[in-house]
Amino acid sequence: MNGASAISMGPFVSRIQRRRRSGHVFELICTVLSFVGLAFLTVLIARVLWEGAAWVTLKFLTNFPSTLEPENAGIKSAFWGTMWLMAITTVIGVPIGVAAAVYLEEYAPRNLLTKFIHFNITNLAGVPSIVYGILGLAAFVRWLRFDRSVLSGGLILTLLVLPVIIIASREALLAVPKSIREAAYALGATRWQTVRAHVLPTALPGIMTGIILAVSRAIGEAAPLITIGALTYVAFVPTGPLDAFTAMPIQIYDWSDRPQQEFHHLAAAGIIVLLGILLPMNAVAVAVRASQQRKKSW
Amino acid sequence: MARAAVKAKERTIHVALLACALISIVTTVGIVWVLLEESILFFAKVSPLDFFFGTKWAPLSTTPSFGVLPLVCGTFLVAGGALVVAIPVGLAAAVYLSEYAPPAVRRVLKPTLEVLAGIPTVVYGYFALTFVTPYVLRPLYPNTDIFNAASAAIVVGVMIIPTISSLCDDAFRAVPRSLREAAYAVSATRMEVSTRIVVPAAMSGVVAAVLLALARAIGETMAVALAAGMTPKLTLNPFVSVQTMTGYIVQASLGDTPAGTIGYQTIFAVGFTLFLITMTINVVAQRVLKRFREAYE
Numbered sequence: 001m002n003g004a005s006a007i008s009m010g011p012f013v014s015r016i017q018r019r020r021r022s023g024h025v026f027e028l029i030c031t032v033l034s035f036v037g038l039a040f041l042t043v044l045i046a047r048v049l050w051e052g053a054a055w056v057t058l059k060f061l062t063n064f065p066s067t068l069e070p071e072n073a074g075i076k077s078a079f080w081g082t083m084w085l086m087a088i089t090t091v092i093g094v095p096i097g098v099a100a101a102v103y104l105e106e107y108a109p110r111n112l113l114t115k116f117i118h119f120n121i122t123n124l125a126g127v128p129s130i131v132y133g134i135l136g137l138a139a140f141v142r143w144l145r146f147d148r149s150v151l152s153g154g155l156i157l158t159l160l161v162l163p164v165i166i167i168a169s170r171e172a173l174l175a176v177p178k179s180i181r182e183a184a185y186a187l188g189a190t191r192w193q194t195v196r197a198h199v200l201p202t203a204l205p206g207i208m209t210g211i212i213l214a215v216s217r218a219i220g221e222a223a224p225l226i227t228i229g230a231l232t233y234v235a236f237v238p239t240g241p242l243d244a245f246t247a248m249p250i251q252i253y254d255w256s257d258r259p260q261q262e263f264h265h266l267a268a269a270g271i272i273v274l275l276g277i278l279l280p281m282n283a284v285a286v287a288v289r290a291s292q293q294r295k296k297s298w
Numbered sequence: 299m300a301r302a303a304v305k306a307k308e309r310t311i312h313v314a315l316l317a318c319a320l321i322s323i324v325t326t327v328g329i330v331w332v333l334l335e336e337s338i339l340f341f342a343k344v345s346p347l348d349f350f351f352g353t354k355w356a357p358l359s360t361t362p363s364f365g366v367l368p369l370v371c372g373t374f375l376v377a378g379g380a381l382v383v384a385i386p387v388g389l390a391a392a393v394y395l396s397e398y399a400p401p402a403v404r405r406v407l408k409p410t411l412e413v414l415a416g417i418p419t420v421v422y423g424y425f426a427l428t429f430v431t432p433y434v435l436r437p438l439y440p441n442t443d444i445f446n447a448a449s450a451a452i453v454v455g456v457m458i459i460p461t462i463s464s465l466c467d468d469a470f471r472a473v474p475r476s477l478r479e480a481a482y483a484v485s486a487t488r489m490e491v492s493t494r495i496v497v498p499a500a501m502s503g504v505v506a507a508v509l510l511a512l513a514r515a516i517g518e519t520m521a522v523a524l525a526a527g528m529t530p531k532l533t534l535n536p537f538v539s540v541q542t543m544t545g546y547i548v549q550a551s552l553g554d555t556p557a558g559t560i561g562y563q564t565i566f567a568v569g570f571t572l573f574l575i576t577m578t579i580n581v582v583a584q585r586v587l588k589r590f591r592e593a594y595e
Contacts, residue, residue, distance in 0.1 A: 023489040027398055033390035034399075037411050037459045044417075044425050051428070096318045103315035119584075121322050126510065126580035127573065128517025130544050131329060133551075134569040138332040142557060159325050166322070190304060192311045213416070220418030223519035223544070227551045227565075249420045249520070256424040256524055264428050271421050282416045286409045 048275070052268025060269055064235040065251060070262035075270050078251035080237040081150060082219050082274075085247055088154025089161060089218045094211055096158075097165030098200075101207075104166070105173040106195050125163035132160045133227025141228050148229045151241035156224045161214035168210020172203040205292050212285040216278050222249035248274045333573055336566035343560060349567065355530035355546070357564045358553070364564070366571060368530035372447065372540035373572075376522055377515035379451025379536055380458060384511055387455075388462025389497075389504070395463065396470035397492045408464070415460040422453040423524030431525070439537055445527030448536035453525065454518050458511040465510065469503025470496050472594045502590040509583035513576045519544040543572045 063074025108114040136156035146152040176199050184194040200207075225247055233254070234246040248270060255267035341349070344364045352365020391411065395404055426449040435442045435449055442448070473496050481491045497504065527539030528549050541549075547565055555561035 019487050019490070023487040026489040026492075030390040030394040030398060033387050034394040034407060034463075036387050037391070037414050037456060037463075038407070040456050041410070041414060041417075043429075044421070047425065047429050048421070096321060099315050099318035100322065103312075103319040107312055107315055108319070117319055117322060120326055122584060123577065123580055124322055124325060126513055126576060127329065128519065128544065128576055130517065130519045130547055131333075131569055131573050131576075134547070134566060135325070135329045135332050137551075137565075138336070139328055162322065162325070190308050192308055216416060220416075220420075222418070222420050223523075223548065226548055229551060249418050252418075252424065253420050253520060253524065256420070256427060264424075267424050267428075271424060274418060275421070278416065278418070279413070282413060286412070290405075290409075 045275075048268045048271050050268075051265055052270075052272050055265045055269035056272050060266075061273070065233060065246075065254075067233060070260070070266055073266055075248065075251060075273060077234045077237055078246050078248045078270070079273065081153075081234070081245040081247040082249075084150045084238050084241075084245060085154050085157055085225075086215060086219050088151065088241070089157045090211070090215055092155070093158040093161055093165060093214065093218075097162050097211075097214070098169050098207060100162070101166045101169030101173060102195055102200070105170050106191065106199065121163050121166055125167065128223075129160055129221055130223040130227055132156050133224030135159070136224060137228045146242065148231070148244055149242045150238045150245035152228055153225050153230055153245060153247070154241070156228065157218040157221060160221065160224060161218045164214040164217060165210050168213065169203070169207045172206025172210065173199060175206060176202045205288050209285045209289045209292075212281050212288075216281040216285075219247070220249055220274070220278060222247070222253050225250055226253070329573065333566055333570040336563050337570045340560070340563035340567040343563075344567075353532055355541075357550075358561055362560070366543075366568065368532045369541060369543045369546055369568065370571070371532050371534075372526065372530065372545070373516055373542040375447045375534060375536060375540060376450045376454060376526055376542055377512055377518075379447060380455035380515040381508065381512060383452055383455025384458045384462050384515075385508060388459045388507070388511070389466060391459065391463040392466035392470055393492050393497070395467045397488060397496065408467070411460045411463055414456060417457075418520070419457065419518060420520040420524070422457055423450075423521040426450055426453040426521060426525035435537070442537045443527065443539045445525065445529075445539040446537050447526050447540045450522045450526035450542075451536065453521050454515050457518065457521065458514050461511040461514055462507045465507035466500070466504050469500040469507070469590065472503070472590075473499045474594065500590070502586050502593070506583045506587035506590065509579050509586065513579040513583070516579070517544065517572065517576050519548060523548040543568050547572075 059072070060074045061079070062076055063072055064077050065075070066073040104114065104117065108117075133156060136152055136159075140146045140152040140155050141148060146155075180198050180202060181194055184198045189197070230250055231244055231246055234244060236243075238245045252267050252270040252274065255263040255270060258264075349364050349366050351367065352363060353367050354363040354365045355368045356363045391407075395408060399407065427445075430449040430452055431442060431444060431446060434452075435446065477495050477499060478491050481495045486494070522542045523545045526542055526545055528541050528545060529539040530541040530546070531538065533540065546568055550561060550565050553561070555565065
């Protein structure tokens with residue numbers, strides 16, 4: 001190597017090495033930070049299992065809560081409250097949400113009203129859940145006189161998750177190829193016949209994903225239920241939609257908020273039961289979506 | 299005859315579907331109406347000036363004071379802290395997912411990050427109160443209050459990581475491949491392509507993601523109600539107990555506040571303030587996002 005090229009290459013070579021080195025450091029930092037969320041999740045679940053696993057007993061599932069004897073307290077009323085809320089939200093929310101999505105994707109003319117509905121749904125999805133609770137307090141509890149019942153709670157959660165169902169269902173409908181609709185129209189089918197017999201069945205997996213995610217969001221919510229004054233201490237199972245209720249997230253909040261250690265164990269046990277319902281639901285939704293994406297090439 | 303029947307049925311279905319779509323508008327109108335109705339009653343008793351610029355929040359005391367600033371301060375202390383956690387982690391994860399990760403890692407990591415958004419927020423609150431404060435914060439800074447803004451900010455930050463990482467990942471992947479190829483052709487390293495080409499090109503997507511995450515952090519309730527405390531305070535110290543707007547609404551709802559009393563109306567006045575703040579941020583975020591989509595899609 002002659003002297004001249006060594007002088008001119010020298011700084012250039014060292015700069016390239018420096019750039020490569022900082023590139024490696026950057027890649028390492030990004031990789032590590034990507035797994036921070038996963039690490040947090042692992043610690044959280046380990047901590048909850050450590051604190052609560054021994055407390056998840058048959059007694060815990062079949063007893064009512066007790067403020068005096070934590071060792072005999074259970075989650076029965078909260079579990080059934082959550083089941084009621086889930087049923088109400090599904091029965092009312094799913095038909096309305098899917099219908100709204102069908103209207104927006106299959107029927108709506110391109111006009112100002114449609115545009116406004118779109119804009120409105122996007123914004124509703126960003127409204128804090130506690131604001132829905134305030135709406136429910138005035139509309140369902142006071143105005144419609146449903147009181148602090150499981151029906152009021154279910155209706156609030158329905159309004160809360162409607163945007164989620166609508167947005168997911170719209171995406172699923174949008175992914176249905178035009179040719180399917182045109183084939184039906186060519187045979188003389190009406191719009192509704194086309195939607196019911198061809199478009200909806202094709203979009204069903206995507207809609208199901210949205211519904212599962214929406215319902216799992218609903219049963220994890222506590223804030224809007226606390227706003228309408230759902231009770232934190234309930235020693236009975238609701239037998240009708242107008243009965244008072246509690247729900248698992250509210251019960252977990254109440255136990256976590258007490259200073260005594262025993263109640264924190266109860267909270268952890270409650271979290272195990274709640275996540276035991278929620279995480280499998282999430283997993284199913286993710287699996288359905290993944291299998292859809294794989295065979296999306298029509 | 300049969301044709302007329304079919305037509306009538308089609309029209310009925312059309313109207314029924316439209317009615318379902320209109321429920322979203324009824325909901326929005328309902329929210330605004332309910333919040334306004336009680337807030338107007340509240341502002342008949344308390345001057346808006348005292349409410350929006352007062353520095354002391356003690357609505358249920360015998361000498362009540364209705365300055366909302368301490369609650370707004372607590373809210374932004376927690377939400378700002380959450381962004382300090384979520385922006386670097388979420389952005390780094392998005393860069394990794396879109397520029398570095400092998401497809402197999404990506405397929406696993408992305409849904410796992412989304413699980414963070416699916417965990418009920420009360421669980422984060424439990425974790426902040428019984429783990430983050432005693433086992434992470436107190437060993438580092440022993441004078442930490444049992445209820446403090448820092449623990450709430452950390453868990454809310456983790457909660458909004460998926461909002462940032464997922465939206466930024468989408469934005470990065472929408473940046474045309476040709477821009478990357480051009481940079482590689484002049485021998486840019488992968489890091490230079492990421493930080494000088496992809497992130498700047500997707501900047502409006504990043505801004506929108508951060509704004510949406512901020513709105514979510516501001517409206518977050520159960521984690522902050524458990525972890526941040528119930529002491530309205532005008533402070534920037536993250537290690538003391540504060541109270542957020544959402545935390546106050548929970549506290550007032552759990553207490554005895556019969557309809558018609560000033561305590562009941564504060565729920566609506568604070569809720570209205572919260573609604574205005576999050577709505578503004580969301581609308582701005584949607585605007586920014588729309589401009590980004592117009593640029594690349």
